[in-house]
Amino acid sequence: MTDPRQSQAKSGISFTVNGEPREVRAYPMERLLDVLRHQLELTGAKEGCGEGECGSCAVLMDGALVNSCLVPVLQAEGASIVTIEGLAAGEQLHGLQEAFLECGGAQCGICTPGMILAACHLLNGKSDPTLEEIREGLSGNLCRCTGYSQILEAVQEAAQRRKSA
Amino acid sequence: MNSDHIIGKSVPRKEGRDKVTGKSEYVDDMVLPNMLFGATVRSQIPRGHIRKITFGPGVAWDEFVIVSAKDIPGKNCIALIGDDQPCLATDVVNHPEEPILLLAHPDRYLLPKAVQAVSIEYHPLPGVFSIEESERRTEIVWGKDNIFKTYMIEKGDVHGIWAKADYIVEGEYSTGAQEQLYIENNGMIAAFDAAQGITVWGSLQCPYYIHKALMALCNLPAEKVRVVQMETGGAFGGKEEYPSMIAAHAALLAIKAGRPVKIIYDRLEDMAATTKRHPSRTRHRTAVSRDGKILGGEIDFTIDGGAYLTLSPVVLSRGAIHAGGPYYWPSVRIRAQAVATNAPPHGAFRGFGAPQSLFAMERHMDHIAHTVGLSPIEIRRRNFLQPGQATTTEQVVREPIDLGKLLDRALQVSEYHSKKQRFSGENQSGDVRKGMGIAAFLHGAGFTGSGERYLNSVVGVEGCADGNVRVLVSSTEFGQGTKTVLSQIAAEALGLPYENVSTAQPDTLEVPNSGPTVASRTVMVVGKLVQSAALGIAQTLIASGQLHEGYSPDEFRTACQQHVATHGQFRCWSRYEAPSGIFWDDEKYRGEAYAAFAWAVYIAEVTVDLTTYSVSVDDFVALQEVGKVLHPVLARGQIIGGVAQGIGFSLYEKVIWQNGRMQNGQMTNYIMPTSSDLPPIRVFFEELGNVHGAYGAKGIGELPMDGPAPAIVNAVEDALGVRFDSVPLLPEDIMDGLNKSGLAASSPQNNASSVGGDR
Numbered sequence: 001m002t003d004p005r006q007s008q009a010k011s012g013i014s015f016t017v018n019g020e021p022r023e024v025r026a027y028p029m030e031r032l033l034d035v036l037r038h039q040l041e042l043t044g045a046k047e048g049c050g051e052g053e054c055g056s057c058a059v060l061m062d063g064a065l066v067n068s069c070l071v072p073v074l075q076a077e078g079a080s081i082v083t084i085e086g087l088a089a090g091e092q093l094h095g096l097q098e099a100f101l102e103c104g105g106a107q108c109g110i111c112t113p114g115m116i117l118a119a120c121h122l123l124n125g126k127s128d129p130t131l132e133e134i135r136e137g138l139s140g141n142l143c144r145c146t147g148y149s150q151i152l153e154a155v156q157e158a159a160q161r162r163k164s165a
Numbered sequence: 166m167n168s169d170h171i172i173g174k175s176v177p178r179k180e181g182r183d184k185v186t187g188k189s190e191y192v193d194d195m196v197l198p199n200m201l202f203g204a205t206v207r208s209q210i211p212r213g214h215i216r217k218i219t220f221g222p223g224v225a226w227d228e229f230v231i232v233s234a235k236d237i238p239g240k241n242c243i244a245l246i247g248d249d250q251p252c253l254a255t256d257v258v259n260h261p262e263e264p265i266l267l268l269a270h271p272d273r274y275l276l277p278k279a280v281q282a283v284s285i286e287y288h289p290l291p292g293v294f295s296i297e298e299s300e301r302r303t304e305i306v307w308g309k310d311n312i313f314k315t316y317m318i319e320k321g322d323v324h325g326i327w328a329k330a331d332y333i334v335e336g337e338y339s340t341g342a343q344e345q346l347y348i349e350n351n352g353m354i355a356a357f358d359a360a361q362g363i364t365v366w367g368s369l370q371c372p373y374y375i376h377k378a379l380m381a382l383c384n385l386p387a388e389k390v391r392v393v394q395m396e397t398g399g400a401f402g403g404k405e406e407y408p409s410m411i412a413a414h415a416a417l418l419a420i421k422a423g424r425p426v427k428i429i430y431d432r433l434e435d436m437a438a439t440t441k442r443h444p445s446r447t448r449h450r451t452a453v454s455r456d457g458k459i460l461g462g463e464i465d466f467t468i469d470g471g472a473y474l475t476l477s478p479v480v481l482s483r484g485a486i487h488a489g490g491p492y493y494w495p496s497v498r499i500r501a502q503a504v505a506t507n508a509p510p511h512g513a514f515r516g517f518g519a520p521q522s523l524f525a526m527e528r529h530m531d532h533i534a535h536t537v538g539l540s541p542i543e544i545r546r547r548n549f550l551q552p553g554q555a556t557t558t559e560q561v562v563r564e565p566i567d568l569g570k571l572l573d574r575a576l577q578v579s580e581y582h583s584k585k586q587r588f589s590g591e592n593q594s595g596d597v598r599k600g601m602g603i604a605a606f607l608h609g610a611g612f613t614g615s616g617e618r619y620l621n622s623v624v625g626v627e628g629c630a631d632g633n634v635r636v637l638v639s640s641t642e643f644g645q646g647t648k649t650v651l652s653q654i655a656a657e658a659l660g661l662p663y664e665n666v667s668t669a670q671p672d673t674l675e676v677p678n679s680g681p682t683v684a685s686r687t688v689m690v691v692g693k694l695v696q697s698a699a700l701g702i703a704q705t706l707i708a709s710g711q712l713h714e715g716y717s718p719d720e721f722r723t724a725c726q727q728h729v730a731t732h733g734q735f736r737c738w739s740r741y742e743a744p745s746g747i748f749w750d751d752e753k754y755r756g757e758a759y760a761a762f763a764w765a766v767y768i769a770e771v772t773v774d775l776t777t778y779s780v781s782v783d784d785f786v787a788l789q790e791v792g793k794v795l796h797p798v799l800a801r802g803q804i805i806g807g808v809a810q811g812i813g814f815s816l817y818e819k820v821i822w823q824n825g826r827m828q829n830g831q832m833t834n835y836i837m838p839t840s841s842d843l844p845p846i847r848v849f850f851e852e853l854g855n856v857h858g859a860y861g862a863k864g865i866g867e868l869p870m871d872g873p874a875p876a877i878v879n880a881v882e883d884a885l886g887v888r889f890d891s892v893p894l895l896p897e898d899i900m901d902g903l904n905k906s907g908l909a910a911s912s913p914q915n916n917a918s919s920v921g922g923d924r
Contacts, residue, residue, distance in 0.1 A: 003274040043194035044187020046398070048348040049432045053832035056348050084187035097185040101177055104798040107806065108644030109184030110349040110398025116185060139841040142832065144346050144399050145644040147809030148840040150802050 004029040004072075015076045017042070018086025028074035032066075033057045035073045036083060044084035044113040048142070055141030058114035059083050065121040065140075084113035087120065095158045096120055105154035107145035115141045119155045128159055172657045172860045175798035179648040179668065180396065189396040192352040192368050193429050200354070201230065202273035203418045203428040206266035206283045207438065208258035211292035211507040211825040212306065215256055215265065221282035229279060230422040232267040237417060239384030243409050244377055249307075250473035250510065252382055252413045258287070259306065260472040261826040262438035262509045264410070269418045269426050292507035294825055296446050296469050299504040306472070307505030313470045314478035314503045316485050318557055318754045321496025326461035330452030334533045338449070338525035339891045340874070342469075342820040343442035343813070344827075345514050346837050347643075349398020351408060351439055352429035355415035362389025363416045368397045369408040371681035372639045372671050378409035379416055394671040397643035401810070402513030404643065405683055406475055407439040436830030440512025441820060443468040443480055443503075447488065447525030457537045457547045461496030464488045466522050470503040471510035472825075477503040480511075482613050484518025486758045487871075489557040490526035491568055491607040492548040497557050508825040513683060515807065516870035519608055520814065527604040527875030528890055531882065541879065542581075545605050546572060558758045564853055566764050568605060571788055571851060575603075575766040578849060579786040584770060592884070596776055599783075600884025602769045604876035609759025610864025611686040614749035617760070621741055623677040624694035626655055627669075628702050628735040632722030634659060636668040636695055637736070638679035640687045644806075645866055646799040647687055653795060654692045654859050658699035661718050677738065685864025688795060689761060692859030694739040701737030744857055760857040763865060765789035767808075767872035770844075771880040778896035778903070780816055780881055782844045787869060790851040793861035800865060805846045807869025813837045814870070815877040819893045 004027040014023045017040060024039050036042045036059070045068050048054035052067040059068045060082040087094040096116050099105065106112040115138065122129060122137035129137065134155050135148075143151060183189040218233075220226050234241050234253040241255070242248040254265045268279050292306070293299045299311045307313065327333065353367035362385050369375060372392040379390045392412070397404060411428055418426040430438070451462035466488050470477035485501035534544035549568035555561050576582065581601055588599040611617050625637035636655050642648045648668035656666040669676055679691045703721075706712035711724040729735050749756035770784040787804050794800045817836045821828040829835045854861035874892045881899070882888055887906045889898065 003278070005274065037194075042187075043190075046191070046349065047193070047431075048350070049832040051432075051831065051833060054348055084185075088186055093182070093185065100185050101181045102798075104175075104178075104802040106178070106181055106184045107646075107802060108347070108349070108399040109180070109189050109396065110191065110347070112184050113187045135840045139839040142348060142837060142839060144348055144401070144810070144837065145806045146802055147805035147807075147838075147846055148843055149805045149846055150798070152840065 004031070013073055013077050015078060016080040018082060026073045028072060030073045031069055032071040032073050032076050033068035036068060042083050042085050046110055046113065048110070053142070054111070055118060056111045056114040058117050058141065060117055060121060063124065065118055082117070084116060087116065095161055096154070099154040099158040099161070103154035103157055104150035105146065111141060111143045115143060115151060122155070123159055123162070128163060131156065170657065171653045171663050172795050175796055176649065176653060176663045178646060179652055180642060191349055191398055192354060192366055192395040195354060195366060195395065197354060197356060197425040200425040200427055201269040201271055201418070201422055202276060203267060203269040203415055203426045204276040204280050205264050205414060206268065206280050208254065208261055208263040208265060209285065210258065210287050210289050211261045212259055213287040213289035215254065215258065216286040216288055218266070219284045221284055224279045224282045228270060230269040230418055232417045232421050236421055237382060238420070240381045242381065243413060244381040245374065245406055245409070245475055246478060247474040250475060252410065260507050260509045261824065264414065267414050267418050269422055292825055294506055294508065294822065296444070296467050296504055299506050306507055311505045312502055313474050313505060314481055316482060316501040316754050318485060318497070318499040320494060320557055320559060321461060323461050323463060323496045323498045326452040326496055330460055331455040332453040332536050334451045334453055334529070334536050336449045336529045336532050336890060338447045338528050340445045340521045340524050341893055342444045342511065343514060343818050344436055344820060344835060345401040345403030347399025347401060347403055350430045350432055350435040351404065351411055352427070353408065353411045353415040354425060354427045355412065355419035356425040357416065357419045357423070362391065363420070364391040364393065365412045365415060366393045366395050367408055367412060368404055369394055370400045370404045370641050370643060370683065372641070372673050373678045374406065374681060375409045375412045376673050378413060382413050383416060383420070392673045394641050397641060400643040401515045402517065402683065403440060405513035405681065407512065432832060433830045436835065437827045438509055440475070440510055442514035443470060443477065443511040443518065443521065445484070445521035447522055449525060449529045451529065451533060453533055453537060457539045457544050459492060459494060459548050461494060464497065464499045466499065466501040468503050468518065468521065469506050469508070469511060471506055471508045473510045475510040476512050480513070480518040484522040486558060486609065486613060487519040487607070488522035488526060490523060490530070491550050491605050491764060493550050493554045494557055499557060506825065508822065515810065516867045517684065519867065520870045520874060523606045523871045524874045524892060527606065528878060531879050541603050542572065542576065545603065556758070559755050560757050566790060566853065568764060571764060571766045571790060572605065574849065575768050575786055575788040578788065578847065579768040579770065579784065581768060596774065598773045598775060598884040600771055600880040600882070602771070602876045602878065602880025602883055604767045604872040604879065605765070606871045607762040607764050608685065608868040608871055610684070610689045610761050610763060611759055612684055613758055614756065615751060617690060617741055618743045620680040622680040622691060622694060623738055623740050624679045624691060624698050625677050625736050625738050626695060626698040626702050628725040628728060630726065630729045632726040634661060634666045634699070634702065636666065637676045638668065638691055638695065639671045639673070639676050640679050640691045641671050641682045645803060646796060647682065649799065650688050650795055651692060651695050654695045655699040657860065658696045659703055659721065661721060665718060685866040685868065688862045689855070689858035689864045690741065692862060693857065694741060696859045698737045698739035701739065705737060761792065761855045761863040763789055763791045763863045763868045765868060765872055767876045769873065769876040769880045771877060771884060773881060773884045773899065778899040780894065780899065782812055782877060785844050785846045786849070787846060787872065788849040788851070789868060790853055791865045792855035792858050792863035793852050794850050795860060795862050800850070801848045803865050804848045804869045808846045808873050809838055809843055811870050811873025812843060812877065815874040815892050816894060819895060
């Protein structure tokens, strides 16, 4: 873990997180992941590898799927960020969360927040993806438990339900 | 009673909602007031004497808490099977990741630099880095002879069979180390207070392993050591024994600092320092009759245990017992040994020795088939264990398992014959070759032999003040669905709705020792105890007159509430009792090795690209007999996930070693399968039931790890007509194999070869 304080001083950074405006004081090169987890206490994003390979720290930033371990918080200035904590509407789970529960898409749960956000990003861009497109769309998120099948099924199920809703 | 069965239904995962909303609390999500962060200073060399430790310039050392072996209040070891592994090295280091010092500081960013600033001078000693080097004994790195453990399994008269053999088939097979690669790295938090003792919270499989290790290390009585499992982000065996080391380190720092300490490994440290699957070498020499019947044989099974004993004897035992596969051996001699090298200790990983020895057995079956001139199907069919026959340890198969029927169904659902026929045509030309491979195997559930008797597990079920029921076990959830299935079992036993039953978070203050969460034992062994403890709750209420037979859930709730109001805490316990008629001889390694075996036939379809030499698995059929499926979604998830790890073990995951140190400890260069790499994994269950398991269940967690490697390598041989006997099988290995056999890519028309025919 490199020390982000080497060069510059802390500065104020404003962004929107899960619909709420937030302001933090952070070193510009601090990882967005650390700011979310340590300052905002949003611990749903997880660190799996710290180098952008596993996707368990994935969040949506202005609609794009990013690995928050690779994003200096400076870059998030003015951005709108969605984390796993912002997906459900109160007690009402997001369709993907429900489908993951029913289809067995979550086992140990550690990749689940990033995986669900990756799926969310995929369905935002394509409401009715093919199985191949889902495989491709989630291939930046590693899961060691499920072998992915039940995750793919959950995404298909959520897409179906959204279409027929 | 509630007439709706809960067993066999895919009820919602107990902790599922928290997992999909990001609310689950893993150890790195937990923060305690005044908490420090801890880091480990490790050996830089594989073997040698520590001469001098210097704390270099540029670090404010007085701000750091520094722990060395002399700060250990009790015994400097990680107590497990043996006490040979120190918690912190003092004079000698035996592998290149051996912990020597511990540092803690309130600012986590200052730790890496401080670790770097500690310089250690050594007097290096020569190291041993392979099974062969260890066997040569030029250097003795452990004990008197570098051997951790040996076993000998003997059945019948092997000596006499060679003269009767029409064929003697020999082969040598090897498997590499494999990283468990749970996505949550290892981590622990410890806090100490003189009155309460030490408490650790962490990512772990076996709370009572850590409890035992901390008692010895901290010289504390049982009641002053508390271990709490946090939500655990995958384990697969990788959090069976090493968490005791990390808990020990966090505890020592917390005791010295007088403040809580959190140690979270990053990926590189986790990959390099913690355990992996044991590398193995298996040699087969088999006497076979003209009609393809195994007459007998010798199997030499060797695993590389790394620098300390840890769990190697038990891994070796399971590997040795599974080495003969699901076949009838009239006579056999299995010699097994675990040897020492100067690598970090290898340890538990799903399958626990069986994937290694079964890879060898199932590759060897294909070689026997080719030698005799039978198909891979027919050679297996002629040698399958039948009910009434005995395994290599003389365990008689008592259940009506029909492996031939399993094989038939797997062939049918995989469309084996029509695909074989199609491929034999298509493989005549073009840039790819296709093949089909079979693996038949078995996996024993629960601890081996007398293991369950020694474990002596205890389970509790509590009737709570609100009338709900709580299962009390140290069995941990780390993805498999432990809390869900154990709650299902208790609900079914009590005739209550699933929602009325929960399973407590493992905390050694609260839960009894139901044994480690390993060996595919949780549902079968612990589940059976939960069933009987739950029945104890109902019987107590009925015997006290507070409840009548045929009660409704509401009546149960009222009775339970009354009972607690009148008598206080209401708990029933159930302790493991060995089933009668089970005999195991630890000396001769003979008898009932496992209370139940699950049986399976897996079939892989592969394509080998003759330009890139890459292998893709196009279809995978996983058919197994697992007793009873208690939760279809979870059971299927276990099988698919295990097959995916098996595909990684076969084709992708290679640990690159240099002098005992892993060189590719990152997800960028240690490659596990992504969603784009895997085929449809098609799961089929057969259910015969099992008298020893809860509601007929057998263990299934480890089973799916055993079959993929041999099925896939058999399929690659089928595609190319070239023999490969090691995993992982990477493109460069395939290129080498084709070059050596003279079947290089320049003449693809020669590559096609339908091995062994197809009947």
